[in-house]
Amino acid sequence: MWLCTLLPVLFGCPSGSAPSHPTAWLLPRQRPHFDRPGDIMVGGSFSVFRFSNSTLSDFTAPPAELLASGVSQWGYRVAQSFVFAIEEINRSAHLLPNLTLGFSIRNSGDSVHGAVHETMSLLTGQEEPIPNYTCQHRSPLAALVGDTRSSLSVSMARLLGLYRFPQVSYSSSLPSLSDKIQFPSFLRTLTSDLRSSLAVTQLIIHFRWSWVIILAHDDDFGQQASSLANQELSPAGVCIEYTLHVPSHESLGKIEEIAQKMQKYTARVVLVFLSNSNFQLILYGLLDTTVSGQVWVSKGTLHMALALAIPGISQVLHSTFGLLYHSSSAIGFPEFLGHLRPSQAPGDVFIKKFWESTFDCTWPHQSSPVIEGVQLCSGNESLKNKLYPFQEVSKIDAAYTAVYSIAHALQDMIDCEHQDGKGRDSQAFQHWQLLHALRKVHFKTPDGSEIMFDANGDLVTKFAIFQGQKTPEGVFHLAHVGMINPQVSSGNKMMVHLKEDLQVSCLIAQLTIFLVPTSVCSESCLPGFSQVPRLGAPQCCFDCSLCPEGQFADKKDMKRCLPCPEEQYSSHSRDHCLPRTELFLAFEEPLGFLLASVALFLAGLAALVLGVFLKHRDTPVVRANNRTLSYVLLTSLSLCALCALLFLGRPSVTTCLLRQTTFAVVFTVAISCVLAKTLTVVLAFRATKPGGRIQVCLSPGAPTSMVLVASSMQVVLCGLWLATSPPFPERDMVSEPQHTVIRCQEGSGTVFLCVLGYLGLLAGGTFSVAFLARGLPDVFNETKFLTFSMLLFCSVWTTFLPLYHSARGKATVAVEIFSILASTAGLLGGIFIPKCYIILLKPERNTPAWLRQNLQAQQDRQSEILQTRCLPRSIPHNFVM
Numbered sequence: 070m071w072l073c074t075l076l077p078v079l080f081g082c083p084s085g086s087a088p089s090h091p092t093a094w095l096l097p098r099q100r101p102h103f104d105r106p107g108d109i110m111v112g113g114s115f116s117v118f119r120f121s122n123s124t125l126s127d128f129t130a131p132p133a134e135l136l137a138s139g140v141s142q143w144g145y146r147v148a149q150s151f152v153f154a155i156e157e158i159n160r161s162a163h164l165l166p167n168l169t170l171g172f173s174i175r176n177s178g179d180s181v182h183g184a185v186h187e188t189m190s191l192l193t194g195q196e197e198p199i200p201n202y203t204c205q206h207r208s209p210l211a212a213l214v215g216d217t218r219s220s221l222s223v224s225m226a227r228l229l230g231l232y233r234f235p236q237v238s239y240s241s242s243l244p245s246l247s248d249k250i251q252f253p254s255f256l257r258t259l260t261s262d263l264r265s266s267l268a269v270t271q272l273i274i275h276f277r278w279s280w281v282i283i284l285a286h287d288d289d290f291g292q293q294a295s296s297l298a299n300q301e302l303s304p305a306g307v308c309i310e311y312t313l314h315v316p317s318h319e320s321l322g323k324i325e326e327i328a329q330k331m332q333k334y335t336a337r338v339v340l341v342f343l344s345n346s347n348f349q350l351i352l353y354g355l356l357d358t359t360v361s362g363q364v365w366v367s368k369g370t371l372h373m374a375l376a377l378a379i380p381g382i383s384q385v386l387h388s389t390f391g392l393l394y395h396s397s398s399a400i401g402f403p404e405f406l407g408h409l410r411p412s413q414a415p416g417d418v419f420i421k422k423f424w425e426s427t428f429d430c431t432w433p434h435q436s437s438p439v440i441e442g443v444q445l446c447s448g449n450e451s452l453k454n455k456l457y458p459f460q461e462v463s464k465i466d467a468a469y470t471a472v473y474s475i476a477h478a479l480q481d482m483i484d485c486e487h488q489d490g491k492g493r494d495s496q497a498f499q500h501w502q503l504l505h506a507l508r509k510v511h512f513k514t515p516d517g518s519e520i521m522f523d524a525n526g527d528l529v530t531k532f533a534i535f536q537g538q539k540t541p542e543g544v545f546h547l548a549h550v551g552m553i554n555p556q557v558s559s560g561n562k563m564m565v566h567l568k569e570d571l572q573v574s575c576l577i578a579q580l581t582i583f584l585v586p587t588s589v590c591s592e593s594c595l596p597g598f599s600q601v602p603r604l605g606a607p608q609c610c611f612d613c614s615l616c617p618e619g620q621f622a623d624k625k626d627m628k629r630c631l632p633c634p635e636e637q638y639s640s641h642s643r644d645h646c647l648p649r650t651e652l653f654l655a656f657e658e659p660l661g662f663l664l665a666s667v668a669l670f671l672a673g674l675a676a677l678v679l680g681v682f683l684k685h686r687d688t689p690v691v692r693a694n695n696r697t698l699s700y701v702l703l704t705s706l707s708l709c710a711l712c713a714l715l716f717l718g719r720p721s722v723t724t725c726l727l728r729q730t731t732f733a734v735v736f737t738v739a740i741s742c743v744l745a746k747t748l749t750v751v752l753a754f755r756a757t758k759p760g761g762r763i764q765v766c767l768s769p770g771a772p773t774s775m776v777l778v779a780s781s782m783q784v785v786l787c788g789l790w791l792a793t794s795p796p797f798p799e800r801d802m803v804s805e806p807q808h809t810v811i812r813c814q815e816g817s818g819t820v821f822l823c824v825l826g827y828l829g830l831l832a833g834g835t836f837s838v839a840f841l842a843r844g845l846p847d848v849f850n851e852t853k854f855l856t857f858s859m860l861l862f863c864s865v866w867t868t869f870l871p872l873y874h875s876a877r878g879k880a881t882v883a884v885e886i887f888s889i890l891a892s893t894a895g896l897l898g899g900i901f902i903p904k905c906y907i908i909l910l911k912p913e914r915n916t917p918a919w920l921r922q923n924l925q926a927q928q929d930r931q932s933e934i935l936q937t938r939c940l941p942r943s944i945p946h947n948f949v950m
Contacts, residue, residue, distance in 0.1 A: 100176070100187070100196065101418035103148075107171020108496060110208050111155065111475055112191040113468065114215030114225065115148040116141050117419045120178030140426040141179070144217060145419060146406065146457060146465040147239065148174055151214060153405045154472035157515075164476055165483075171208060176419065177216050184221040188213065188228055209496050211479060211503055212237060214471045219243030226255040233501040237474060239467040244293055247525035254504050256526035258470040259394045262342075265368035266294040268392055268532045268553045269340060270301040272366060275565040278338045278588040279307050279609045281366075282331070284351065285342040287314040294342040294368075306626075308590060308609035310336040315347055328354040337588035341367040352382050364586060365389040386537045386545070388586065395531040395552065397473070397514035399466035407453040424448070427455050470528075473514055478507040531555070534567070596623055597643035599630045616643035618806050638807045652808035653719050654879040654886075661717050664886045668713040671893050675707035678901045685908050688915045695749060695772050702742035703901065708735045709893040713886045725796040725813035730787040732889065733824045734780065737831060739896060740862075741779035744835040745772035747855050751842045783827055790820040804877040812881070829866070836863050858899025865891045 119139050155170045175187035190196060191210060212235035216222050222241035229236045230253050238246075238257040246252055247261050273281060283298060285291035295312055302309065311334055313327055328351070331339075341348060348367070365386060399405075411420045421432055430446035457465050482503060511521040521529050532553040539545050551567035594600050594613035599622050601614045616622050616630035621639045623631075633639050637646035654661050682691050682699055691699065712731045715724050749772055794817030801810035815821045836859040842852040869888040876884050907914050914920075 100190070102176070102187075103172075103174040103417050103419060105152075105155075105171050105173075105416060106208065107155075107159075107169040108208055109168055109479065110171045110173055110210045111472065112210055112213040112215075113148065113151045113172060113174045114177045114184055114187055114191075114213060114221075115151070115174060115468075116144040116179035116217045116221075117148055117174075117176045118178055118422065120180045120183055140419075140422050142423075142427065142457060143463065143465060144179075145423045147217075147467050148419070149406060149409065150399055150402055150466040151468040151472055153399060153402050153466075154469045157401075158472070158476045165480055168479070170476065173210075174419075175215075177221055179218065179221070181221055181224045184216050185224050185228060188225045192229075192232070192234065209498075211235070211500075212475045212507070214239065214468055214475070216241065219246065222246065222255070222257075223252075226252040230254050233504055235475070235478075235500060235504045235507050237471040237507070239471045240464075244290060247527055249525060252526075254500075256474070256507060256522055258396055258467070258474065258520070258528050260527050260530060260532075261525070262290055262368060263293060263297055264527065264555075265392055265394065265532070266297050266342065267301060268555070269366055269368050270298050270305075270307075271553060271565055272390060272392070272534065273302065273307060273338065273340065274305045278364075280310055280336040280588045280590040281307060281338040281340050282310050282334055282336045283312040283340045283342070284327075285312065285314055286344065286347070287316045291315075291342050298340060298342075306609065308607040310334050310590075310607075315343060315351070324350050324354040327351060328358050331355065332358055335590070337586055338364045338366060341365055343367075352385055355385055356382065364588065367391045369393070389537040391535045391537075391547070392532045392553065393464070393535060394528065395518070395533050396464070396467075396528065397470045397518035397520065398516045399469040400516050402466045402469065403456075407451055409452055411448045421446075424450070427452070470514065470518075470520060473512070474507065474510055474520060474522075475503075477512045477520075478503055478510045481510060482506040529555075534565075593625045594622075594627065595644075596625060596627075598622060599627050621646050635802060636809065647807075649802075649807065649809045651719075651811055652805055652878050653811040654717055654882045655719070656717050660883060664883065664890065665714060665717055667890050668710045668886075671710035671890060671897065672707045675703050675710065675893075675897055678897070678905055679703040679707070681905055681908060682901075685915070688908065689917060689920050690904050690907050690915050695746060698742050698746050698749075698772050698776070699901075701776065702739055702746075702896075705735050705739040705742065706893055706897050709739060709889060713889045716882050716886050716889075720798045720811050720813045722798060725798055726791065728813055729796060729815065729821065729824070730791065733787055733828055734783055736889075736892075737783035737828055738776065738780045740828070740831045740835055741776045743855060743859065743896065743900070744779070744831065744838065745775045747835060747839045747842060747852065748772075748775070750852055751838060779831060783824065786820065786824050786827060790817060790824060793817055793820060801878075808878065810878045832859065832863055832866070835859050854899050854903055858896045861895030861899060862892045865895060 117140065119141055151172065151174065155172050158164050159169050173191060175191065177184035177187055191213060194207065213225070213229065214237050216225060216238065217240045219241040220243075222236070222238045223243065223246065226236055226246065230251070233254050236255050238255065238259075240259070241257060242259055242262045242265065244261045244263040246255055246257065247263075281302070283295050285295040291314060295314075299309060311330070313330065315327065316323065343351065363385070366389070369391060409420075411417070411424055414420055424446055425431060428444075428446060428450045430444040430450075432446045457463050482498060485506070508522055508526065511519075513519050523529050532555075533549055534551040534553060535547040536550045537545055538548045551565065554564045554566065590607065590610040591600075591603075591612070594611075598613040598615055600611040602608060603610045603612060616639065619639055620630035620632050621643050623644055630643070633646035636649050638649055639645075640647055654664075656662060656665055679700065682696065682703065685691050686696060709732075712728075712735055715728045715731060718724070796813045796816045799812055799814035801812050804810050836856070839852055839856040839859050842856075865888050869884060872884045873881060873888075
């Protein structure tokens with residue numbers, strides 16, 4: 070209490086005495102303000118007159134006063150929107166019907182000193198304010214609307230936050246003002262710069278610009294905005310070619326340096342986070358350069374509007390995009406300004422200066438003579454002919470929404486009191502109560518715009534997209550082309566909606582083609598191609614590589630190709646997958662039919678030869694060299710031809726089990742028969758002693774035993790194969806890219822190689838024995854034909870091995886079938902066709918008499934040869950045909 074008593078003495082409340090020494094004030098001694106009484110007052114701080122002080126003080130004398138350097142056309146119009154809103158609310162029968170709002174408009178002079186001074190004056194009710202003390206006896210002051218620049222609002226908000234006094238700004242967008250710890254009572258009817266910057270990044274992502282330049286202030290906001298842009302753009306695949314930080318106080322040399330740098334960059338989209346003045350300076354620097362065709366994307370549109378008014382700058386700004394927060398429009402405000410007259414606003418202390426500045430006239434004074442050539446103000450001039458430039462984006466009614474938000478907060482607070490049954494005086498409220506209601510306010514303005522604040526006190530709003538366009542008459546203007554709506558999105562993502570009825574093009578596709586150029590480091594990769602990053606380049610710089618076989622890319626600019634499903638393969642263009650077709654050697658196809666026919670023919674031919682041998686079983690040709698082995702060999706050759714049929718058709722579990730095992734066993738029987746026949750001939754010529762060991766090997770059961778032993782070993786190997794790891798059907802997706810090869814997997818490769826190795830060893834041994842015995846007398850043996858047939862057999866299977874491993878798909882099966890049939894035909898033709906020739910076509914040679922005669926002649930010739938060489942006779946006398 071003692072402080073309240075002491076403060077009037079110290080600071081000079083009106084009831085106290087004046088200080089003995091004059092006080093130096095930086096502001097003009099006359100501080101005009103425009104007041105209108107009411108039940109509840111609303112304060113307004115506007116930069117109507119701009120104060121300036123170009124001299125630096127050395128503090129050897131009292132500081133000079135700030136002088137009014139001019140009238141802000143925009144600031145005064147915004148102040149009038151404040152008046153218009155209050156008058157409209159006072160006429161309303163639904164909003165505060167039993168209360169009249171008054172106002173007090175103060176001029177901050179676009180100065181921090183002025184903004185703080187007027188704020189304290191409003192709080193204390195004194196021209197010379199006393200902190201923390203109120204000497205006013207008027208209606209309560211509910212809230213304060215203002216100010217324009219963020220630096221002014223920050224100073225005001227720090228002071229008002231101490232008292233939790235509600236402040237609603239209509240133009241301050243500094244991101245730090247969203248911090249409710251520093252500025253607890255600050256709200257604004259627009260979004261922060263960071264939120265606007267986020268909306269700009271969504272616009273870039275929407276147009277798929279992936280190669281951009283950032284121009285930002287070299288201050289806190291510029292750093293925050295460029296950092297936020299990087300955070301949002303990088304995950305979306307957008308690369309920043311370069312970030313230029315522009316100092317707040319630009320020099321001509323720095324402007325030229327930035328202009329030269331921009332000529333070297335290839336990005337066609339420039340993301341701008343600059344003030345109006347710096348943006349215009351940059352554009353000035355680019356007028357005489359070769360920089361053209363670039364798209365400037367800005368978080369605001371006011372500096373775009375100002376820049377478009379510069380001669381020649383429209384070519385640089387063609388197709389430029391800017392955002393404007395979507396707020397309510399004051400319906401009827403243009404007409405209100407049009408009817409505004411100084412005579413109708415006697416309390417408006419700012420209007421005459423504004424009038425002089427707007428209409429370039431001077432008010433007549435009785436003490437001043439009329440100067441020739443100077444236009445006098447009549448007061449009947451109309452603002453209808455003095456429209457503010459680019460009204461669609463200039464927001465001259467910016468204070469309108471702020472006043473309505475305060476009025477609705479008052480209404481909500483009053484309604485809440487009545488619902489609680491307290492029925493207090495509407496003028497008796499605490500400012501923190503109004504602040505609470507203001508934060509929770511949610512209403513619609515007369516034009517239908519929905520107004521509400523988020524947790525940071527920022528307006529929850531959409532963003533209007535404006536674009537610099539050229540009319541058919543060649544006039545550049547800002548056209549409203551779409552909206553960005555953050556309310557229908559989750560998190561920080563926003564939805565971009567573009568209009569379809571644009572002036573220049575009727576379709577959004579045409580807008581994208583004709584009005585929005587591309588800005589990419591690399592052209593898009595078409596479907597079927599994937600992006601391959603360039604070494605040492607940003608992620609947006611890449612080459613396009615065709616997807617490999619079995620993979621596809623069905624969209625543009627895919628980072629990697631996707632594998633086709635297992636049962637599908639990639640198309641020739643690699644942009645989609647097609648279903649695979651099953652592939653196997655079927656009976657119905659020409660090759661399968663041909664091989665099956667050959668197999669049946671050889672099997673029938675072997676059976677026919679067997680029938681011939683059975684019919685002529687007692688003839689010398691059939692009886693020679695063990696006719697039982699001939700019967701077994703012919704039967705096995707017939708089965709060899711028939712086993713080729715197991716390789717045709719769709720593989721199944723049964724056919725896979727029988728294919729290789731049947732082939733191995735049957736061919737082992739055939740080769741062992743040939744080996745037994747060959748050894749019989751060789752041993753017959755070496756058996757010179759009756760009862761010797763060689764003579765025992767020529768017993769009637771010896772060849773049969775040899776065949777059984779050799780075949781049994783192969784049967785054991787095949788049984789081991791089937792018992793450990795049998796063959797099974799397999800779907801091969803690798804051999805044929807467009808087909809699923811149905812084949813038999815051999816199971817255990819080791820046992821399979823053992824089976825083939827044993828068969829190869831048996832065939833090699835048979836060929837070696839037959840080759841060594843090829844010079845024996847033809848009349849007694851058939852070694853020449855056995856040698857020839859085994860040569861064919863070994864040649865076929867030697868050729869088979871490389872072909873089998875190089876073939877793919879059904880060609881593998883065809884090669885194996887061909888080898889089976891060729892080797893079968895070689896054995897059948899080489900051994901039995903000559904015998905059938907004698908039996909059927911030369912029967913006179915198939916008699917004992919001819920055989921004895923031929924044998925005698927053979928012995929005589931050999932005797933002569935042996936006598937000449939002095940060698941003993943080696944022809945066995947006991948060899949019985």
